[in-house]
Amino acid sequence: MRAGIRLVGYRGLSARGIEYSRSHLWRLEQQGRFPRRVRFSGSGRVAWIEHEIDEYLEGLAAARVVTGSQEAGRQQPSGLGQTL
Numbered sequence: 277m278r279a280g281i282r283l284v285g286y287r288g289l290s291a292r293g294i295e296y297s298r299s300h301l302w303r304l305e306q307q308g309r310f311p312r313r314v315r316f317s318g319s320g321r322v323a324w325i326e327h328e329i330d331e332y333l334e335g336l337a338a339a340r341v342v343t344g345s346q347e348a349g350r351q352q353p354s355g356l357g358q359t360l
Contacts, residue, residue: 283314283323292329 286298296304304310311328315321 282326284326284329285321285323289324289329292333294329294333 284292289296289301301310301313305312311324311332313322313324316323
């Protein structure tokens with residue numbers, strides 16, 4: 277049995293922490309940096325496939341971890357990160 281495809285509307289993106297404008301989302305899609313939207317013919321409505329949005333967010337989190345571990349080797353300016 278196949279599980280159905282779940283869709284996320286524009287407001288659903290915001291609920292997931294993706295608060296980009298509609299035009300910025302379109303630009304990211306055109307650059308291949310954000311999942312492509314699904315268009316509903318005749319209605320002008322759009323949505324995104326939930327598992328693709330989840331993968332996008334997981335990719336951001338993974339990039340954050342890599343970037344964070346690279347920055348961990350850098351020294352902080354004196355006084356920062358010290359407990360009093």
